[in-house]
Amino acid sequence: MTARETLDRIRVSLKEAGIEEFEYESWIFLEWIFGIRRADYYMDPNGMLNPEKEAFLEEVLAKRIRRVPLQYLMGSCEFMGYPFFVDERVLIPRQDTECLVEKAVELIRDSQRNGKEAPQVLDLCTGSGCIGISIKKLCPKAVVTLSDVSEGALEVAGRNADALEAEVSLIQSDLFEKIRGKYDYIISNPPYIPTKVIEGLMPEVRDYEPHLALDGTADGLFFYRKIVQEAEKYLKEGGVLLFEIGQEQGADLTEIMEKQGFAQIKIWKDLAGLDRVVMGRRLTI
Numbered sequence: 001m002t003a004r005e006t007l008d009r010i011r012v013s014l015k016e017a018g019i020e021e022f023e024y025e026s027w028i029f030l031e032w033i034f035g036i037r038r039a040d041y042y043m044d045p046n047g048m049l050n051p052e053k054e055a056f057l058e059e060v061l062a063k064r065i066r067r068v069p070l071q072y073l074m075g076s077c078e079f080m081g082y083p084f085f086v087d088e089r090v091l092i093p094r095q096d097t098e099c100l101v102e103k104a105v106e107l108i109r110d111s112q113r114n115g116k117e118a119p120q121v122l123d124l125c126t127g128s129g130c131i132g133i134s135i136k137k138l139c140p141k142a143v144v145t146l147s148d149v150s151e152g153a154l155e156v157a158g159r160n161a162d163a164l165e166a167e168v169s170l171i172q173s174d175l176f177e178k179i180r181g182k183y184d185y186i187i188s189n190p191p192y193i194p195t196k197v198i199e200g201l202m203p204e205v206r207d208y209e210p211h212l213a214l215d216g217t218a219d220g221l222f223f224y225r226k227i228v229q230e231a232e233k234y235l236k237e238g239g240v241l242l243f244e245i246g247q248e249q250g251a252d253l254t255e256i257m258e259k260q261g262f263a264q265i266k267i268w269k270d271l272a273g274l275d276r277v278v279m280g281r282r283l284t285i
């Protein structure tokens with residue numbers, strides 16, 4: 001088949017499968033599988049494609065039509081400009097989560113300017129490792145630990161740390177269960193979707209992403225409560241607890257943190273103007 005015929009075939013298949021971004025995705029498929037970028041395509045739209053690659057296209061297109069996320073098929077997802085390996089064992093890094101990393105990096109650099117050169121950072125519920133690894137890349141002197149309850153997720157995180165040459169430690173732990181010592185920063189994007197809401201999410205998320213990484217139980221706040229309750233034991237004086245939240249969880253989490261005695265609670269918005277990041281500081285009075 002020619003490039004034009006193939007592009008049309010991809011476009012139509014994705015559209016019929018109800019994939020909203022079918023236009024954008026069909027170009028990604030063409031580049032990923034055949035190495036043909038838009039500019040190459042327009043130079044030679046009637047060029048014949050490699051039949052072996054066409055067979056691979058059929059294989060992955062069949063999966064994509066069943067709404068397997070494109071990132072799982074490609075085995076990669078860009079986050080903070082770094083390529084992260086992903087598969088069904090981890091949540092696909094979201095652009096929203098870049099706000100959490102940007103805020104963490106800003107706070108860590110501030111404290112580095114104020115004399116804390118090598119802050120201890122814990123990324124709790126790390127999944128693919130995208131948060132902690134990006135922080136380590138951007139603040140190389142920080143001492144970063146990644147933890148997750150899922151062995152599979154930790155394998156993915158370890159693979160990403162190696163590939164991106166980030167020197168981090170990995171701990172398999174159910175929240176703080178195996179965590180020892182005290183940290184300057186505890187950063188987490190825990191599961192926060194209320195169980196009932198999951199049913200209504202896109203099939204890519206609902207049917208393929210690990211529910212362990214999404215399900216925040218009935219009200220979505222289960223992990224925030226648990227983490228906030230225990231965090232003070234693992235935070236140094238002045239230490240910071242920093243969370244990603246769902247857009248409607250800011251007030252609830254503020255209350256949870258205030259009750260637990262956290263100070264300087266702040267909420268920041270993401271690029272869409274929605275509440276996305278919450279921080280609190282452990283100060284003993």
Ligand code: GLN
Nearest residue numbers: 189190191192193213214
């Ligand atoms: N932001 C993710 C979503 O909307 C959920 C992430 C999480 O639960 N931590 O799918």
